[in-house]
Amino acid sequence: xxxxxxxxxxxxxxxxxxxxxxxxxxxxxxxxxxxxxxxxxxxxxxxxxxxxxxxxxxxxxxxxxxxxxxxxxxxxxxxxxxxxxxxxxxxxxxxxxxxxxxxxxxxxxxxxxxxxxxxxxxxxxxxxxxxxxxxxxxxxxxxxxxxxxxxxxxxxxxxxxxxxxxxxxxxxxxxxxxxxxxxxxxxxxxxxxxxxxxxxxxxxxxxxxxxxxxxxxxxxxxxxxxxxxxxxxxxxxxxxxxxxxxxxxxxxxxxxxxxxxxxxxxxxxxxxxxxxxxxxxxxxxxxxxxxxxxxxxxxxxxxxxxxxxxxxxxxxxxxxxxxxxxxxxxxxxxxxxxxxxxxxxxxxx
Amino acid sequence: xxxxxxxxxxxxxxxxxxxxxxxxxxxxxxxxxxxxxxxxxxxxxxxxxxxxxxxxxxxxxxxxxxxxxxxxxxxxxxxxxxxxxxxxxxxxxxxxxxxxxxxxxxxxxxxxxxxxxxxxxxxxxxxxxxxxxxxxxxxxxxxxxxxxxxxxxxxxxxxxxxxxxxxxxxxxxxxxxxxxxxxxxxxxxxxxxxxxxxxxxxxxxxxxxxxxxxxxxxxxxxxxxxxxxxxxxxxxxxxxxxxxxxxxxxxxxxxxxxxxxxxxxxxxxxxxxxxxxxxxxxxxxxxxxx
Amino acid sequence: xxxxxxxxxxxxxxxxxxxxxxxxxxxxxxxxxxxxxxxxxxxxxxxxxxxxxxxxxxxxxxxxxxxxxxxxxxxxxxxxxxxxxxxxxxxxxxxxxxxxxxxxxxxxxxxxxxxxxxxxxxxxxxxxxxxxxxxxxxxxxxxxxxxxxxxxxxxxxxxxxxxxxxxxxxxxxxxxxxxxxxxxxxxxxxxxxxxxxxxxxxxxxxxxxxxxxxxxxxxxxxxxxxxxxxxxxxxxxxxxxxxxxxxxxxxxxxxxxxxxxxxxxx
Ligand SMILES: Nc1ncnc2c1ncn2[C@@H]1O[C@H](COP(=O)(O)OP(=O)(O)OP(=O)(O)O)[C@@H](O)[C@H]1O
Ligand SMILES: [Mg+2]
Numbered sequence: 001x002x003x004x005x006x007x008x009x010x011x012x013x014x015x016x017x018x019x020x021x022x023x024x025x026x027x028x029x030x031x032x033x034x035x036x037x038x039x040x041x042x043x044x045x046x047x048x049x050x051x052x053x054x055x056x057x058x059x060x061x062x063x064x065x066x067x068x069x070x071x072x073x074x075x076x077x078x079x080x081x082x083x084x085x086x087x088x089x090x091x092x093x094x095x096x097x098x099x100x101x102x103x104x105x106x107x108x109x110x111x112x113x114x115x116x117x118x119x120x121x122x123x124x125x126x127x128x129x130x131x132x133x134x135x136x137x138x139x140x141x142x143x144x145x146x147x148x149x150x151x152x153x154x155x156x157x158x159x160x161x162x163x164x165x166x167x168x169x170x171x172x173x174x175x176x177x178x179x180x181x182x183x184x185x186x187x188x189x190x191x192x193x194x195x196x197x198x199x200x201x202x203x204x205x206x207x208x209x210x211x212x213x214x215x216x217x218x219x220x221x222x223x224x225x226x227x228x229x230x231x232x233x234x235x236x237x238x239x240x241x242x243x244x245x246x247x248x249x250x251x252x253x254x255x256x257x258x259x260x261x262x263x264x265x266x267x268x269x270x271x272x273x274x275x276x277x278x279x280x281x282x283x284x285x286x287x288x289x290x291x292x293x294x295x296x297x298x299x300x301x302x303x304x305x306x307x308x309x310x311x312x313x314x315x316x317x318x319x320x321x322x323x324x325x326x327x328x329x330x331x332x333x334x335x336x337x338x339x340x341x342x343x344x345x346x347x348x349x
Numbered sequence: 350x351x352x353x354x355x356x357x358x359x360x361x362x363x364x365x366x367x368x369x370x371x372x373x374x375x376x377x378x379x380x381x382x383x384x385x386x387x388x389x390x391x392x393x394x395x396x397x398x399x400x401x402x403x404x405x406x407x408x409x410x411x412x413x414x415x416x417x418x419x420x421x422x423x424x425x426x427x428x429x430x431x432x433x434x435x436x437x438x439x440x441x442x443x444x445x446x447x448x449x450x451x452x453x454x455x456x457x458x459x460x461x462x463x464x465x466x467x468x469x470x471x472x473x474x475x476x477x478x479x480x481x482x483x484x485x486x487x488x489x490x491x492x493x494x495x496x497x498x499x500x501x502x503x504x505x506x507x508x509x510x511x512x513x514x515x516x517x518x519x520x521x522x523x524x525x526x527x528x529x530x531x532x533x534x535x536x537x538x539x540x541x542x543x544x545x546x547x548x549x550x551x552x553x554x555x556x557x558x559x560x561x562x563x564x565x566x567x568x569x570x571x572x573x574x575x576x577x578x579x580x581x582x583x584x585x586x587x588x589x590x591x592x593x594x595x596x597x598x599x600x601x602x603x604x605x606x607x608x609x610x611x612x613x614x615x616x617x618x619x620x621x622x623x624x625x626x627x628x629x630x631x632x633x634x635x636x637x638x639x
Numbered sequence: 640x641x642x643x644x645x646x647x648x649x650x651x652x653x654x655x656x657x658x659x660x661x662x663x664x665x666x667x668x669x670x671x672x673x674x675x676x677x678x679x680x681x682x683x684x685x686x687x688x689x690x691x692x693x694x695x696x697x698x699x700x701x702x703x704x705x706x707x708x709x710x711x712x713x714x715x716x717x718x719x720x721x722x723x724x725x726x727x728x729x730x731x732x733x734x735x736x737x738x739x740x741x742x743x744x745x746x747x748x749x750x751x752x753x754x755x756x757x758x759x760x761x762x763x764x765x766x767x768x769x770x771x772x773x774x775x776x777x778x779x780x781x782x783x784x785x786x787x788x789x790x791x792x793x794x795x796x797x798x799x800x801x802x803x804x805x806x807x808x809x810x811x812x813x814x815x816x817x818x819x820x821x822x823x824x825x826x827x828x829x830x831x832x833x834x835x836x837x838x839x840x841x842x843x844x845x846x847x848x849x850x851x852x853x854x855x856x857x858x859x860x861x862x863x864x865x866x867x868x869x870x871x872x873x874x875x876x877x878x879x880x881x882x883x884x885x886x887x888x889x890x891x892x893x894x895x896x897x898x899x900x901x902x903x904x905x
Contacts, residue, residue: 008767130575186757187757305460326444
């Protein structure tokens, strides 16, 4: 009665000519972008791409599998310190060091996932909070990790190419981010991702349909930690210098905020969330330089608050964004995007 | 050495116990672990500090002012944010309390900056008395006594006052309580106020030992959770005992095994308890219904 | 122990606090038959299912499937042995489409892992082949149950009856040898119920499944069951062919209301 459907099309990344066109356009613009932007903006884009990696990974855990983590700064730190230490002490080449330390992060994720099996929401949140804090403590006190002083990132080279500007780093970071996004998207379209989502929607049904809860819940942690580990390793080189205070509890909440803002359970949303929020974060860092608003805030701070503390309004704004989104728009930017799309589809009518 | 470690462990433990109590009171009524608990206490402590140092009020006035602030803050947060959650599942409730945490942390850092301040206190941390081979400061003794006194008051409150009994009824079965004419919404507000004030006590007892800055309560928050988990999250007595146990274990670990890793004890305890006895040491287990 | 028995339950007992929800229940199911469990609300029917697929661990008794005692095994292991079920209160993956729900039913037969899943970029890749192969089976089930119109819709928003069918489809996708259906017709109108009876018979003929059925609709139970077990307060009352069971005095008293018996004769 009907012609045979091509099932591959349903999972294929680019199943039409138009998509191919846009895909190539995207790659072309990503490739030319660093030659058009001033240096500071390249730095910002790099920052965004790194946060995209963490956010996509964290969304696999929180948005797709329905587990929570308040300790992702811990995995991020493991990636950063691991990469730097493997390169300086054991002279691993960069990519190998990066993959190894991401795998170490994944291993820690797996271990942390084990208690997670027995834990429902609140307990899991507490355990992961403890994990993140413990990691910060350990690297802050142990001399191998440079203690409070931190560590300097070694020189970076990829085969014959020396990478020492943000523009060169851009190609490394963006390529890796790009591949990891595709990987996440593929994973979510196939068996493993389906099992994750199934666990989120009904763990009982998933279990009775043959999904090994132990395996898949810990796997989600491991995959998510792997992403955070890679991102951490890249961050070490973007900052050039790492110390324990860059990986505190607040950072874990920032990551969570990226996911919430983008939208739980959407990779595209994660990208939007990380990009928008990183921009906001970096802008708020220098809020006093903003036209008008900056001056107002400065005089307000001088009158009522404390000028030195002004950059902390980032924390206030992030907190408010989290609360407001959870209360009013749990789907985040992605939900917003979907609704605009529907709106425009039916537009003149 | 051993005695010393135990004694000062108990003193720290009583702070953990207070934070754990504050958390458990909320957890029992709202079923949400309050990640804003630490920051609520921190900011109340700053209010006390401002009244005391910046405005020069007496200890009594400043502390009472801080308690009133703490209560108002608790009511405000519960009423304005938590109650609005459209789909109050665990994840969104947790996220909302994390939101508070961020907002309060940011506000405190903006207002008072990151530099560390000395928090004056009517009892000294330097005058000490000797008990056998152990030394204990007046402040430690005051901490222990104040905590015990507070716990006793809480016991009386839940046992004999009308509000306390209504609160307990709401914790056990909100629906039934409502049917019996208890205004559970109001109880919810009172719960948050009470919890916030208990937290404030912990903050004000901790600040003189630790120096006051916006990070004051970050670690104690985790310790409080560890204590609460140890006690099973749902019993007040368990939470209090959990606090003392944690304080002592942590100190002994720091004294005999490794000072560097002392602060991961809390995390290890959380993980171990959750792995081997998820219902905590003092609470009963229950099976989920399919 | 006869080996040709696919499935038997012996002296199954489970307690919740003071309540004995299932009390020494025994029965055996012939391969390829439809065996029904009936009883009033709270009798312990669903609890028996929960014990069979490992969600609850019984306090005593054994559950033999293909010659092996499966008590104490994890649900996912039991699923792999070939037992699938549907739930009384629908447990679908609400934010997945119908097709994805059914694909999850293929989980135990598929091979894709994290690595092959993340790195498929061609039609020929392992993961893509895996998907295509199992999609074909899933499409057959979609055709069988007439679910084409729901294929790409999120199941959360579909009508109740359709959701029940999707659950059935998901269970079938697992290719079980033993299928547990917990009140499959609840919430369906009489037309849908007729279709369901037809499908259940059809499935059983075609796939040679053994079916364990919990159902409140007496007409349907009497219509399709080979054997019926009646329980009340966790205890077995009687077991037998439909016509035997509906004549049993205690059944009439304990369970079958007047109208339902009359309804049956119509
Ligand atoms: N996890 C549990 N904890 C406590 N009691 C339970 C649990 N699961 C089931 N019960 C109790 O066991 C008894 C049997 O329940 P069950 O769900 O098996 O009944 P049922 O025969 O399926 O009834 P219905 O026709 O309403 O579906 C009930 O009293 C129920 O409350
Ligand atoms: Mg039932």
